Amino acid sequence: GENVEQHPSTLSVQEGDSAVIKCTYSDSASNYFPWYKQELGKGPQLIIDIRSNVGEKKDQRIAVTLNKTAKHFSLHITETQPEDSAVYFCAASFSGSARQLTFGSGTQLTVLP
């Protein structure tokens, strides 16, 4: 089955700096890669996703890049703000099948004011 590894497990950045979180996956058939943000005491919320037919996707301060050859994808947050502090999870799945998402272990991002 799919295996997703996520690094780093914790990340502290100064407000205004960029943050990068990286994930690798094992199943070359995976073609859908979402990122979730989980604030304390809440359920995960989808913040951005990418499908394997594109290499990069941006939404304001958030971007995701995908390297299918190397089987890794990354979340980039620019101009970080204190409200970006949360746990971020990457995930991978193969669309069109009955498979469920496989999640990474999460990254605790802390943005220092």
Added chain:
Amino acid sequence: GAGVSQSPSNKVTEKGKDVELRCDPISGHTALYWYRQRLGQGLEFLIYFQGNSAPDKSGLPSDRFSAERTGESVSTLTIQRTQQEDSAVYLCASSYSGNTIYFGEGSWLTVV
């Protein structure tokens, strides 16, 4: 409804008791998932329902855990004879078929 709704939001139960957790998915979503998240840890897949297909129960940790779903609507996760290691947040999620999965706020279970 507007989002995935879970109840109860918090549950404290005595060891050995049974608990039922309810999930009401987003209207029209054919797929429904249950995940478990222990404190400070990642999401652990439990069970997946897709339409009328047989559910994927491969993530259920023991036979004390079971889940049902009525058609394409409400699902109930049942934990029998609860143990302290069952203490966790139980997250329900639903999707329509394009893999975008939306989570509820979770049911926080504490077994004392």
